[in-house]
Structures are given as C-alpha cells and as structure tokens.
Amino acid sequence: MSTATATPHQRGIVERLTKSWLYIGLIGIGVVSFVRIITDTNDLTGAGTIRAAIIATCPILAAALGGLWAERAGVVNIGLEGQMILGTWGAAFFTYHYGPWVGILGAALLGLIGGLLHAIATVTFGVDHIVSGVAINLIGAGAATYLAEAVFPDYEGGGPRQLNGLEGPTQITIPGISDVANDIADKHWFFVSDVASFIQALTTNISTLSLVIFALVVVSALVLWRTSFGLRLRSCGENPQAAETLGVNVYLYKYVAVLISGALAGIGGGFLALVSSSGFSTGQTGGRGYIGLAAMIFGNWRPGGLLAGALTFGYTDSLRLRDTQSVHALLLLVAIGLLIFAAYRAYRQQITGAIVVAVGGLAVLAWFLLTDTVAREFTVMTPYVTTLFVLALGSQRLRMPAADGKPYRKGSAG
C-alpha cells in the first residue's frame, strides 16, 4: 500500500522536469500561434525570424554558459564582455590565416587568455571578482581595438576598425525535412505551421557553429551535474572549505572553470565575427557579454534556464532588425504571458504578486491596443528590463551558488 502511494514521488527528476518543460513549451507555442493569427503577422514565427533568432541567441548563449561555469565554481565573471571582445579579434585573425575552424579555436584561445587573467587575479591573488572583471573589460576592449588597428589595415578587406569577407563555418541543410517543413509552414495553420517553421529554420542553412554551441549546453549540463569532476567543481562554488577538507584542489578547479568560462565567451565572440556577420568590427559585442550574464541569472544558474533566457533575449534581439509590426504583435504576446502568469500566481494564493503582474499585463495590453508601432529602442531594452523584473519579482526563488563571489584562501578550512 505504502509503495503504491509513494510511486508518484519517486519519478526521476529528469522525467518531471522534461514533462513540465514540455507543457510550458506547448502552451508557449500555442499562445504565439494564437497571437500570430489574431494580429495577422506571419513574420512572428516565420522561418526567417526564427533563423535570425537562433543567430542572435548563440553568442548570448555561449556567454551565458561561460558565466555558468565560472559562477558554479564560485567566481563571478563580469569580464565576460571583455573576453568576448577578445574572441571577436581572435576569430578574425585566425580565420584570415587558417580558415574558420582554427578561427573558432583562436577565438576560444583569446577568450581563455582573458579568463586566465581573471583567474590569476581572483583565485591566486584573491582580488575582488567585480574589480578584476571591470579591469578585464577595459583591457579586452583596449587590446582588441589596438590589435585591430595594428594588424588588420595590411590585410585584404581589412581596415583599422574592421576585417571583412571572412569565411564562416559550413552551413548545413537536411534536404527532405527542410522542403516538407517549408511547405507546411507556408500554409500558416494554427500551431502546426509554427512548429514546422521552427523545424525548417533548424534544418535549412543552419551554421554548424550554432549546432556546436547548442551541443555545448548539453555537454556542460552533463559534465557539471553528472560527473564527479562536475560535482567537485560545483562544491568549490557552494562550500570551498568543505571541498578542501575532502581533498579537492579548490584552486585548480576554480582555474579550470574560469579558463573554460573565458573560452566559451571567446567562442561567443567568434560567432559574432564569423556567423552573425561576415567579419570583425570594433565594438561588435555591444554588451552581449552582459546580456549573457543576465540570461544566466534569469535561468537561475542552471543550463536549461539559461537556454530559455538566451532564447528569449535572442528572439527579442532579432525582432528589432525586422519590421515594427511584429514587434507590436509581441506586445500582445507579453500581455497574454503576464496574465497567464498572474492567473498562476492567484491559483497559488499569492494574491499581491498576482495583482502586480496582472496590472503589468493589462498595462501592456492597453499599450498594444492604443498604439500601432513600437519604437525600436524599446525592443533593445527588453532583455535588460526583463532581467530587472525577474530579479525584483523572483529574487527569493533564485538561488546562486552559496560561495559565489566570496574570496577563498587555501588553508582557510583550518
């Protein structure tokens, strides 16, 4: 009898998570599809939009993953932006000489050098993590600008501030699926066509580097949560003194984590130079390192969450390049989303929270009904405003690693 009642609770955590994620995903697609039909903006889920969204997501995702690695080992890495900038230069330089794949390794290498600086300052010398990160952002921006001005003007297609005409990594298309998906997407049916255009975007001319970055999310999740190496690394972020008493070389793990973090941010920068555009330009990152950091916090320091965060931010980032009508339709989407969330809060008896969210939702709905266009600047702001709201409303539910950002000295366990 007791075993029968206990069974539902014994289901694996993976199963429960994937199931709830599946429901959320299905509801999400349904709402998006509904909004698309109501507002008659097929661009909202057109394959073109989704392809642009994937391209916009990848650099943010790589930076967010970089943040995850460092912070899980207890090192706050504000220097992601600087490491990303270094990555854009590395990708351009190595691609010009040795082709795109060596270029990506070069991006990772330059980002890794930025990570090494951060690790030396924070782990070996115990400097405050934020201070070191700010300095690394200054050095990264300065170094990339200087090196570009010193090296690129002599190159073909190069100038002091850019290097154009770089070859990107191969794009792949899966012939059968791509065509079928295209046909279905063009029918603009409810739900089915939205899924189809998503499949079409994934199977038509998708950059292999995008696939690599998505694969890195899975790899990071597995390594950090399913290996003893990952367990030790995370123990350095939760309680380094306890880890030390168990024989973990905390400095080594922190070093490895921050180096990987820098390399991932560098790859994100490389993506910007090789896939998002076909060349390097100064100031190309435009604060995406910070958005990556925001996506990681949005995702509660977890791989699945940061993927959702990066997709959300990438989607809004891509919409600003497209017509203003679809951005306007997005307001309705946000309004419905907020109202659903308010209903959920009311159902959970969190009345004050529900009222706050509902008022917000109604305000956005009014904005949608009373206007015809949305200024481009408001879509640019979306990731930052969203992050502030998530932090303000959900800071009690967010849980960062317990020793994140705290200085640790070897032997402090006594």
Added chain:
Amino acid sequence: MSGINLKAIGLSLLAPAIAIVLSILVTTVVIAAVGSSPGEFWSTMFEMPKPRLRVDIVNQTAMIYIAAVAAAIGFRMGLFNIGLEGQYTIASFAAASFAGAAYFSGLFNVAAAIVVAMVVGAAWSGIAGILKTTRGVSEVISTIMLNSIAITLVGYFLNTHGVKEGNTVHTKNLESGSTLGGFAPFEDRDGEIWVLTLLAVVVGVGFWVLLNRTRFGYDLRASGQSESAALASGINPKRMILISMMLSGAVAGLIWLPALFGGARNYGTSFQAGLGFLGIAVALLGRNRPLGMLFGALLFAFLSVKSNDLTFGTDVSPSIVQITQGVAVLAVVVTYEVVRRWRTRLEQRAVSRELAGATGAAS
C-alpha cells in the same frame, strides 16, 4: 615613531609603483610584439604636451576625477556602483535638455541644471538602491542593466525630441547667457579650461569633509568595513545603502557638466561616453582616497590626451593607452593585495617577536 610612519608610507607607495612599472612593461611588450617601436612610443608620450593638450588634460582630469569620487562613495560603503555610465548619460541628457529649454536665464539656469543633473543621477541610481534594499537584488547586476536601459532611453528621447541637423541629432543649444566658457591660460586658439572644472574641486573637498568630518561619513566607512559592527552601533544598513547609492548617482550626474557648459553647449555627438568606467578604474587606482584619485585622474587624462600625438610621429595607434590603463588598474589591485598580505605577515612576525621577548624577560 617616525620610522614606522616612513615605513608605512613606503609600503603604501610600493603598490602603485610596482603597478606603474608593470603596466609600462606590458605596454612595451605589446607594442614590440606587433612590430612597432616602443622607444618611439615612450619618447612621444613623455614629451612636454603642447599648450592645447595641457588645457585638455586639465579638463579631462576634472571630469574623470568627479567620476572617480562618485565611484568611491559607493566603494567606501562596500557598494559597486557599476552604473555610473548610465547615471551620467541620463543626467547629462536631462541637464542639457533642461538648460536648453531656457526656463530661466543666465547663471540661475546653470545652477538649476546642475540640480536637475544631480536629482536625475540620484533617481537613476536610486532604482538600484531600492531594488537592493527591498528585494535583495545585487547592485552590480541591476546597475549593469540600468546602464544599457539609460543609454537606449536617451537615444529614444534624443530621436523623438531632439533637434535634427544633417545626420546628427542633439538637444537644443544653450543660450549664450548660460554658456560659461572658461579661461584661456595660453593663447585663445589653445582652448579654455572650463569654469565648471571647479566642480571637481568642490566634489573632492566635499568628499574629504564628508568622510572624515561628519557623522554620516563615519557611518559610511563603518558600514563599508563591517556591516554587522555598524548595525550593532545603531546604523541602519538599508538607509545607508540607499543614501550612499543615491549620493553616488548625484555626483555621477555632475561628470559631464563641465564640458556641457564649457564648450559642448548641447547633448549630441559631442557627448563623451566611457567616463563612468574610467572613473571606476581611477577610484580603484587611487584606493578611494581624495588625493590618490587626483593622481590617478591626472595620469589617466594625461595618457588619453597625450596619445593623440601618436597619430603623427609614430605608427602606434592611440588605443594602446587603453591597454596601459586597464593593466595599471589590474596590477594595482593585485599588488595592493600582495602588499597587504606581506604587511600582515610582517606585523604578525613583529608581534610574535615582541611577545617572545616579553615572556623571555618575565621568566
């Protein structure tokens, strides 16, 4: 007694000295690595600047110094106000719009615009302060987000309400009665030292007085060093966080005003971005001390301005000084940490030696 003081001064100067040597070394190596001549670079950099550049250096020093003080107010309280950049962008825009609208005339307009800048800066940093005190949101993250929001918002308002002129947009020009200009120490064509660089002096002296001569300054330093001790002595930490965050933002609002009322006359392409981050760097370089930051601001201004000469005499691009500045900051924080540890060890050794001597004499 004087011997100990000399030693202490020597130790505190050791860290910046090492940091400067390190940043010179790294810069030299980087220049040599890309095949340019480091010798040429250093000789160009250390030539006496021309009068026009000397004026520039004074103006830049003033603005960077104000930014550094704004950062230091937060740092002394244990707060990282990374959001200076956004605070002074939005405050400069507000002040320029307000002064351009000319609700008042002459000097009163300037005074009112200064107040507007401080209020807007304080309000913007206050958002981060309120989020921290009521919701526990880290000010580092919220101010980074607020930076981007401020810069986009200003872009939006500039596009919708600004004066279009060719390809550029700017706020309404100040009336000539509200332009303060400055005084020209050399010939007129060498430019003027702006009147509002005096704000840097006011802010610097005010910072020193506030920290060392007021109850609030004592509370601020106490909270920065130990929150629990501060709480025990009756200081309300939340109130302190909010006040110091807003104070930092208010000072940040002043950063670009010397240029606005000196030569720029409107907010537009003439706006100088990046002063906020330079200010943070200088605050770190100068250890949040009024005099230390003055030295740091002068050094950074000298490097930035003097690097303009590089485009003529040498093939080294001016952006090299950004590396020098960044390395100087990183090196200074690292060496301070090392010197601090070394000093603690020296003190421990001295104490144990004296203890051993004392017990030895007693027995």
